[in-house]
Amino acid sequence: MIKPALVYGVFILLVTSFSFFAVLMGRNQITFKESIGRFGSMLIPFTAMLAISLLFILMNSGEFSFYFLLAGFAGSILLVPPLFISSYFRKTSTGLDPLYGSLIVYILTGILFKVMGEMMFETISKSLEQIVTFFGLF
Numbered sequence: 258m259i260k261p262a263l264v265y266g267v268f269i270l271l272v273t274s275f276s277f278f279a280v281l282m283g284r285n286q287i288t289f290k291e292s293i294g295r296f297g298s299m300l301i302p303f304t305a306m307l308a309i310s311l312l313f314i315l316m317n318s319g320e321f322s323f324y325f326l327l328a329g330f331a332g333s334i335l336l337v338p339p340l341f342i343s344s345y346f347r348k349t350s351t352g353l354d355p356l357y358g359s360l361i362v363y364i365l366t367g368i369l370f371k372v373m374g375e376m377m378f379e380t381i382s383k384s385l386e387q388i389v390t391f392f393g394l395f
Contacts, residue, residue, distance in 0.1 A: 264376045268369065269300070269333065275365045276338045276358075280345045284352030287345060296341050303333040319387065338362045 270293075277292040306329030313322035339359040346355045353361075370377075 261377060261379065264373060265330075268373055268377060271369055272334065272338060272362070272366055273297075275362045276341050279338075279342050279353065279358035279362050282353040282361075283342075283346055283355070283358060285345045292341075295344065296337065299337045299341055300333055303329045303337070305329075306332070334366060338366070 273293055273296045274289075276296060277287070277289055280287050280292065306325045310322045310325035310329060313319070313325060339355070339362075342358045342362065343355045
């Protein structure tokens with residue numbers, strides 16, 4: 258249970274780094290410490306969803322935990338980076354456009370999924386197998 262949390266933490270740190278570099282390419286002056294703070298503050302609702310998922314897992318309610326886990330993980334990966342990138346862009350015509358910055362972050366995140374996916378989803382796939390066998394779906 259600790260290994261996926263650590264891998265998820267490293268994954269989020271790398272996504273934060275990708276978003277930081279996208280903001281830098283937009284010719285904005287920002288420190289890495291400031292970017293971690295802002296990115297982390299945007300992650301609060303999704304981290305709460307992951308905590309609720311953990312509570313449901315501890316109560317042996319797998320069907321609810323899966324939905325909160327999916328919403329928390331997808332929100333933190335798909336919603337936070339574009340919001341973070343667009344929060345730094347003012348009405349400037351120089352540098353990288355926020356849309357292109359978001360696309361670059363999505364591409365790099367996809368590559369990161371390919372590299373780290375097995376470590377991250379090992380526990381999730383095991384819990385899904387237990388749910389499927391419990392309900393006898395396959």
